[in-house]
Amino acid sequence: MNMLKLSWKYLIAKPLNTGLNILLLALGLAIITVLIVIQDQFESKMTRDAQGIDLVVGAKGSPLQLILSSVYHIDFPTGNIDMNDAMALSRNRLVKNIIPMGLGDNYQGYRIVGTNYDYLDLYNAQVQEGSKWDKPFDVVLGFEVATKLGLGIGDNFVGSHGIGSSSHEHDEHPYTITGILQPMGNVLDKLILTSIESVWYTHDDDHDHGKFEESVAKTGFPETDEDREVTSLLIQYRNPMAAVQLPRYINSRSALQAASPSFEISRLFELLGVGVKLIQGLAIVIIVIAGLGIFIALFNSLKERKYDLAVMRTLGASSGQLFIHIVLEGVILTVLGAIVGILIGHLFIGILVMQNDQGAISTLSASVFLVEELWIIAYAVAVGIIASLIPAWSAYQTDIAKQLTKS
Amino acid sequence: MLIAKNIEFSYQKDQKFNIPDLTLKEGEQLLILGQSGSGKTTILNILGGLLKPHQGEVFINGTSLYGLSGAALDKFRGNNIGIIFQKPHILAPLTVEENLKLANFFSGKDGRKNENLLSDLGILHKRKAKVNTLSEGEAQRVSIARALANSPKVILADEPTASLDDVNAANVVKLLKEQAEKFNAVLIIVTHDQRVKDHIANQITIGGEA
Incomplete structure (x- = not known):
C-alpha cells in the first residue's frame, strides 16, 4: 500500500464519476493535441515543400492560388502563360534558376x-x-503514387484532363512509366512527373509522331518553333536584391503575376489563425469545465470521506499525508485525462487521414508525437493540482476527534 | 505504561469533565463505564492523542503524547495506539487486507503478522472481501484486526459492542481481551453496555452511577 495506490483505490471506487471527469478533460486536451499536431505538420510540410523556391510566376489571378497549385499542388492553376514571356524572364540578370x-x-x-x-x-x-x-510520354512516379496505384516500371496509363479524378481521358497516347522516385516525405511523393513536351503533345489535336521519338529538354525550356504555353515558373533569386526588384518588375507586366511562397503561406496561416484561435478558446473552456468538474467531484466526495480521513489519522496518517492523498487523486485524474486526450487526438487525425487519401490532409501523419505534447501533460497536472488544492486543504484540517464523535 | 495526570477538559466553560487520574501497567485492563454524555468518548480521545486536553498530560511508554508535534504524534499514534470505534469504519474502497496494510503503511511497519491476526479473529477467508460484503460482526472484527495491525502498546475501544447482538458482543470482548493479553498491551474499553461488565474486573464509573 502506498499513497498512489490509496488514491487510485478511491478513484476506481467511483468508476462513473472518475470516467466522466477523465473523458471531459481528455476531450479538451484532444482538441489541443489535434491543433498542435496539424499545425506543426502543416507548417513543416509547407516550409519543406517551398524550400529553394523564392518566387512563383504564373498567370494573373489569386497569388495564394498560384502558390497552392504550383508549389503544393492542392489548388487549381490560375491559367497558362506564354512561353516567350517566360523565356524572356529567364534571361533576367536577377534570376539564378528558373x-x-x-x-x-x-x-x-x-x-x-x-x-x-x-x-x-x-x-x-x-x-x-x-x-x-x-x-x-515517359513518366516518373512519386513513391506514394506507385505504391497506392500498384504501378511499376514499363506500365502504361492514360492521363485525364483536369486535376480532379473523374475528368475526361486523353485516349490518344498513353504514358509509359520509366522510373519511380525514392520516398521523399514531401510533395513529390504524390506527383507524376514528366517532361513539358508530354503535356503539350497530349493536348495537341494533330499528332506528329516524329516528335515523340526525340529526346526532351532536361533543363531550361524545350526548344520549339511553335507558339507554346507553360503554367507556371519556379524561380530562385540570384541575390537578395532580386527579392525587392523582381516581384515588382514582373507584376507590372500585364500578362504575368509573381507570388512569394513564404509571404503567401504566412498570409494563409494568418487567415487560418482566427479559426485556430476560436477552436483553442473552445478547448480551453472545456478544460476549465473539466477542472471545475474535478474540483466539485473531490469536494463532494470529501464530505462523505471526512470519516475515512479521520480513521486514517487514527491509523497514523499525518495531515500532510491526507493533503497529498487528495492532491494525488486530482493529479491521477488529470494525467489519465491527458494521456487519453493525446491518444484520442492522434486517433482522430488517423481517422481523418484514412478518410482523405488525397489532398492536403492525406500528408498528415497520426503517429508523429511532438515534444509539445509533454507540455499538455504538464498543463494537465497543473489543472489537477489547482482543482484539488481546496479539497486537499480541507482534508488537511480534518479535526479527528470531532469527526469521529459526530458519526 | 499508560499514565494520565491532572486531565481537565471542557467543551463549554460551565461544563467541565471530571477526568480521573489513571495509571495502568503493561497487560492491565480497564473498563470505563458511564452513561451517554458522561464524557467517556472524550476521555478515550484524549488518551488516544486525538484531542488535546486543556490541562494535564498523558504518558504512553514514557512519552508525553501532547509533547509531540503534529506529524510526530500521528506517527506515534499509528505505532503505539490501536483504536476501535463503535462502528467498524472500514475504508470501503479497500479490501479487508488492504485496510490492514494501510495501517502498516502509515506507521511504516511491514505487516507480517496480518494473516495471523486475521486468522485469530476468524476472518482470514474474508481477506480479499470488500466491506459491503461483510456482516456487522465480521466488520467489527476487521476493525479490531486493523487496530492491532501495528502491534500497539495500548488498545482503546469505544463502545465496541454497542451495535452487536449478545453472541457477537461477547465474542468481541473475548477477542479484545485475548489479543491484548497476547500483545501484553494495555486495554481500555469505554462503554455503557452492561453486557461487558462481567468480563473485566477492573472498572471505574464516571459521570455518576451507570
Whole structure:
C-alpha cells in the first residue's frame, strides 16, 4: 500500500464519476493535441515543400492560388502563360534558376506535372527504380503514387484532363512509366512527373509522331518553333536584391503575376489563425469545465470521506499525508485525462487521414508525437493540482476527534 | 505504561469533565463505564492523542503524547495506539487486507503478522472481501484486526459492542481481551453496555452511577 495506490483505490471506487471527469478533460486536451499536431505538420510540410523556391510566376489571378497549385499542388492553376514571356524572364540578370511547369492533367487524382530535371534537383530527389524520363510520354512516379496505384516500371496509363479524378481521358497516347522516385516525405511523393513536351503533345489535336521519338529538354525550356504555353515558373533569386526588384518588375507586366511562397503561406496561416484561435478558446473552456468538474467531484466526495480521513489519522496518517492523498487523486485524474486526450487526438487525425487519401490532409501523419505534447501533460497536472488544492486543504484540517464523535 | 495526570477538559466553560487520574501497567485492563454524555468518548480521545486536553498530560511508554508535534504524534499514534470505534469504519474502497496494510503503511511497519491476526479473529477467508460484503460482526472484527495491525502498546475501544447482538458482543470482548493479553498491551474499553461488565474486573464509573 502506498499513497498512489490509496488514491487510485478511491478513484476506481467511483468508476462513473472518475470516467466522466477523465473523458471531459481528455476531450479538451484532444482538441489541443489535434491543433498542435496539424499545425506543426502543416507548417513543416509547407516550409519543406517551398524550400529553394523564392518566387512563383504564373498567370494573373489569386497569388495564394498560384502558390497552392504550383508549389503544393492542392489548388487549381490560375491559367497558362506564354512561353516567350517566360523565356524572356529567364534571361533576367536577377534570376539564378528558373523551372517551367506544365500542369492541368491527372491520373486517378494524382497530378501529372510537366517539368524538367531541375525540379527533381530542387528537392534532391533520386530515382529509386528505373530511370528519369527521356522521351515524350515517359513518366516518373512519386513513391506514394506507385505504391497506392500498384504501378511499376514499363506500365502504361492514360492521363485525364483536369486535376480532379473523374475528368475526361486523353485516349490518344498513353504514358509509359520509366522510373519511380525514392520516398521523399514531401510533395513529390504524390506527383507524376514528366517532361513539358508530354503535356503539350497530349493536348495537341494533330499528332506528329516524329516528335515523340526525340529526346526532351532536361533543363531550361524545350526548344520549339511553335507558339507554346507553360503554367507556371519556379524561380530562385540570384541575390537578395532580386527579392525587392523582381516581384515588382514582373507584376507590372500585364500578362504575368509573381507570388512569394513564404509571404503567401504566412498570409494563409494568418487567415487560418482566427479559426485556430476560436477552436483553442473552445478547448480551453472545456478544460476549465473539466477542472471545475474535478474540483466539485473531490469536494463532494470529501464530505462523505471526512470519516475515512479521520480513521486514517487514527491509523497514523499525518495531515500532510491526507493533503497529498487528495492532491494525488486530482493529479491521477488529470494525467489519465491527458494521456487519453493525446491518444484520442492522434486517433482522430488517423481517422481523418484514412478518410482523405488525397489532398492536403492525406500528408498528415497520426503517429508523429511532438515534444509539445509533454507540455499538455504538464498543463494537465497543473489543472489537477489547482482543482484539488481546496479539497486537499480541507482534508488537511480534518479535526479527528470531532469527526469521529459526530458519526 | 499508560499514565494520565491532572486531565481537565471542557467543551463549554460551565461544563467541565471530571477526568480521573489513571495509571495502568503493561497487560492491565480497564473498563470505563458511564452513561451517554458522561464524557467517556472524550476521555478515550484524549488518551488516544486525538484531542488535546486543556490541562494535564498523558504518558504512553514514557512519552508525553501532547509533547509531540503534529506529524510526530500521528506517527506515534499509528505505532503505539490501536483504536476501535463503535462502528467498524472500514475504508470501503479497500479490501479487508488492504485496510490492514494501510495501517502498516502509515506507521511504516511491514505487516507480517496480518494473516495471523486475521486468522485469530476468524476472518482470514474474508481477506480479499470488500466491506459491503461483510456482516456487522465480521466488520467489527476487521476493525479490531486493523487496530492491532501495528502491534500497539495500548488498545482503546469505544463502545465496541454497542451495535452487536449478545453472541457477537461477547465474542468481541473475548477477542479484545485475548489479543491484548497476547500483545501484553494495555486495554481500555469505554462503554455503557452492561453486557461487558462481567468480563473485566477492573472498572471505574464516571459521570455518576451507570
